[in-house]
Amino acid sequence: MFELKDKVAIITGARRGMGRTHALILAKAGAKVVVSDISLEECQKVVEEIKAQGGNAIAVKCDVTKREEVDEMVKKAVKEFGKIDVLVNNAGILQFKPFMELTEEDWNKILNVNLLGYFRCAQAAVKEMIKQKSGTIVNIASIGMGQTGVGFPAISHYCASKGAIVAMTEAMALELAPFNIRVNAIAPGAIDTPMSQGGDPKTMEATLARIPLHRIGKPEEVSNLVLFLASDASSYITGSTVIIDGGWLAT
Numbered sequence: 001m002f003e004l005k006d007k008v009a010i011i012t013g014a015r016r017g018m019g020r021t022h023a024l025i026l027a028k029a030g031a032k033v034v035v036s037d038i039s040l041e042e043c044q045k046v047v048e049e050i051k052a053q054g055g056n057a058i059a060v061k062c063d064v065t066k067r068e069e070v071d072e073m074v075k076k077a078v079k080e081f082g083k084i085d086v087l088v089n090n091a092g093i094l095q096f097k098p099f100m101e102l103t104e105e106d107w108n109k110i111l112n113v114n115l116l117g118y119f120r121c122a123q124a125a126v127k128e129m130i131k132q133k134s135g136t137i138v139n140i141a142s143i144g145m146g147q148t149g150v151g152f153p154a155i156s157h158y159c160a161s162k163g164a165i166v167a168m169t170e171a172m173a174l175e176l177a178p179f180n181i182r183v184n185a186i187a188p189g190a191i192d193t194p195m196s197q198g199g200d201p202k203t204m205e206a207t208l209a210r211i212p213l214h215r216i217g218k219p220e221e222v223s224n225l226v227l228f229l230a231s232d233a234s235s236y237i238t239g240s241t242v243i244i245d246g247g248w249l250a251t
């Protein structure tokens with residue numbers, strides 16, 4: 001049931017970090033993968049890794065803030081593989097800045113990638129999914145989404161974008177259920193990627209002290225959850241946000 005044989009999956013932000021491992025793991029499960037990100041060259045390297053493990057993939061340059069590039073990505077996916085079964089909205093950016101120093105530009109930049117980027121990609125992909133009356137969308141949120149009992153200072157705009165993704169996921173799940181399209185979110189805790197490596201080592205130490213499993217998560221551990229939500233193994237799950245945090249929120 002975890003198989004994605006004959007399925008076509010688009011992963012955004014897939015040149016590195018978690019997007020890269022989502023692409024590798026979905027391809028290993030049999031999916032034909034569209035590896036997309038802002039750098040075509042780096043996407044191509046991930047495609048080569050997928051091909052080396054016996055999979056099938058193409059690289060597509062797509063900046064999710066540009067509607068025409070999003071439409072082109074979907075067009076290329078359909079031209080190459082004939083359909084779209086899975087969309088993993090993963091492309092995201094993070095900026096540390098105290099609330100009182102944030103500008104409207106900072107807000108617009110974060111929301112344009114993290115929230116509107118997900119909206120643009122989902123809208124373009126759903127146009128195709130509706131034709132075949134099936135599909136799954138996985139939106140990567142964060143435990144910074146709010147209402148969890150844990151807050152994160154100096155990233156209020158990032159947290160707002162992640163909370164909005166969860167709300168959007170629920171509304172999309174309701175609207176798209178009649179078309180047999182499932183929409184779920186994943187809320188990761190601290191995961192070892194270039195994004196989390198940018199932080200202050202003292203903050204990381206404090207973070208580790210709060211995580212019951214006492215280690216940072218591996219990108220592949222999130223990708224396994226993406227695979228579950230993308231595959232028929234999760235066929236009765238829609239509108240949910242699944243937390244993957246080594247127990248952080250349980251403390």
Ligand SMILES: NC(=O)c1ccc[n+]([C@@H]2O[C@H](COP(=O)([O-])OP(=O)(O)OC[C@H]3O[C@@H](n4cnc5c(N)ncnc54)[C@H](O)[C@@H]3O)[C@@H](O)[C@H]2O)c1
Nearest residue numbers: 013017018063064090091092142188190191193194195196
């Ligand atoms: N690393 C963590 O601890 C953590 C925790 C919770 C949630 N997340 C979320 O997981 C997702 C993946 O992040 P990551 O940790 O792998 O970070 P990362 O920085 O390694 O990867 C993010 C990717 O998004 C791409 N991207 C940025 N702007 C883009 C744009 N406009 N168009 C297309 N692609 C763009 C980047 O090029 C990069 O490849 C993000 O949505 C992030 O917010 C990360």
